[in-house]
Amino acid sequence: MSAVRRLAGFICLLALLAGAVLWITRESARPRESYQEIGLRWLRDEYRLDDATFEKVAALHHAYFATCSQMCRQIKEATRPLLMQTRRQPLSTSTKAGLRQQEQKLCDDCELAAKKHLLQVADLMPEEQRQRFLDDMLSTLETQRLQHDLDMSAHTRR
Template identity: 35%
Template sequence: MNRGLIIFIAAVLLGAGTYFGTRQFLKRCDCMTADEVPVENGSLLPELQWLRRSFHLTEAQFGKVQALHLAYQPRCADLCMKIQHSDHELMMAAASSRTVTEDVSKLLQTRARLTQECQQAMLQHVYETAACMTPEQAERYLTIVLPHVLGPAHASH
């Protein structure tokens, strides 16, 4: 009986170890999907409230900005998902090598292309949003938002 219990416990531990080890080894990218857009209190647009308040947008302006934002969200989510997937693939390839392989180089190029595509799409969205505002509002909006779109190197300008 004692021997049977030891074999049973060993089998359970081996099975659990195999399960969790295989799960970790085969872990897929935990990328956000396009349908996982943030929602707050049933609204897809909580991030626009600061814009409405800070720039004193009229109802007409805010309606245009909302429409642009809703139209852009699927594109943004899709690009984010692609970048996350690219990051995962790059990390896996880089971790399995101790040199810059052709595969790692191609994955770096893909990551750079996706980042540029995302940044360009975001910049276009920001310009379209600014076009819904008065010139004064747009200038202030671009001054605040462009450094975030263009990255840390531009934050001091």
């Protein structure tokens, strides 16, 4: 192989490597959409919302996301002692019952706020999409609650 061919091969390889580095750098520097933004985009597409309706729904969602995040933190804080107990340091029955009751109330409040939010969003939707949205979202909410309750009962029975 001649020196010119080796040099040409090296230059091609170097160009490919530079292109890969450029692509990786651009991808890692690109701002990522939050899960909320992805969900809002899905909502707009799935339920065929016009721009005006979508703006109202997005405003409701952004206000609710703050409430939801706060409630999730409270539930996590209330749940942590129940999940972190060990066999060497078990919680007393009364402590466990009190923590479980507090956690249950927070979950009930969270579920109530979520249902209220879903109803507000549904009220903004076109009639033909409203009931499908409620059927989809309320069943998802119920499934999440059942899964949470199952997870909690499995951890607290230990």
